[in-house]
Amino acid sequence: xxxxxxxxxxxxxxxxxxxxxxxxxxxxxxxxxxxxxxxxxxxxxxxxxxxxxxxxxxxxxxxxxxxxxxxxxxxxxxxxxxxxxxxxxxxxxxxxxxxxxxxxxxxxxxxxxxxxxxxxxxxxxxxxxxxxxxxxxxxxxxxxxxxxxxxxxxxxxxxxxxxxxxxxxxx
Numbered sequence: 310x311x312x313x314x315x316x317x318x319x320x321x322x323x324x325x326x327x328x329x330x331x332x333x334x335x336x337x338x339x340x341x342x343x344x345x346x347x348x349x350x351x352x353x354x355x356x357x358x359x360x361x362x363x364x365x366x367x368x369x370x371x372x373x374x375x376x377x378x379x380x381x382x383x384x385x386x387x388x389x390x391x392x393x394x395x396x397x398x399x400x401x402x403x404x405x406x407x408x409x410x411x412x413x414x415x416x417x418x419x420x421x422x423x424x425x426x427x428x429x430x431x432x433x434x435x436x437x438x439x440x441x442x443x444x445x446x447x448x449x450x451x452x453x454x455x456x457x458x459x460x461x462x463x464x465x466x467x468x469x470x471x472x473x474x475x476x477x478x479x480x
Contacts, residue, residue, distance in 0.1 A: 317369025372416035379411035402438035442473035
């Protein structure tokens with residue numbers, strides 16, 4: 310098995326949305342619909358617009374397992390509008406998802422390591438991400454197993470979606 314990380318392109322948007330659709334279906338099957346809802350992202354105009362914006366304005370990356378896109382994330386210089394910037398230069402991970410057919414193959418971890426290396430190469434010390442912190446906490450634990458440390462909790466939106474910000478120093 311070979312994992313290659315490549316830069317994303319605008320024509321990858323349908324593939325990225327497919328990864329989110331796969332993750333939503335998997336989360337619903339696990340009884341965890343609160344993270345990303347129950348509807349495929351490819352059918353949600355707000356989600357499609359968000360992915361298109363991050364691909365256009367950020368630095369998207371895809372991990373391919375034996376030539377097939379398996380996971381994605383986008384790096385930017387700031388968190389989403391629902392969080393405060395760090396107060397120092399940072400890189401922020403957005404839209405991190407995987408095609409659940411590749412669960413356990415290391416594509417996500419390879420992308421997180423790549424994000425850390427890209428941040429280091431840019432001469433920036435701080436890499437941050439936020440994620441869903443509800444249910445069993447496995448997503449927060451996943452980031453911790455990849456070198457991130459919890460920093461702050463937050464709630465977002467009318468339904469008070471529970472979130473966790475995590476950070477990693479890379480220099």
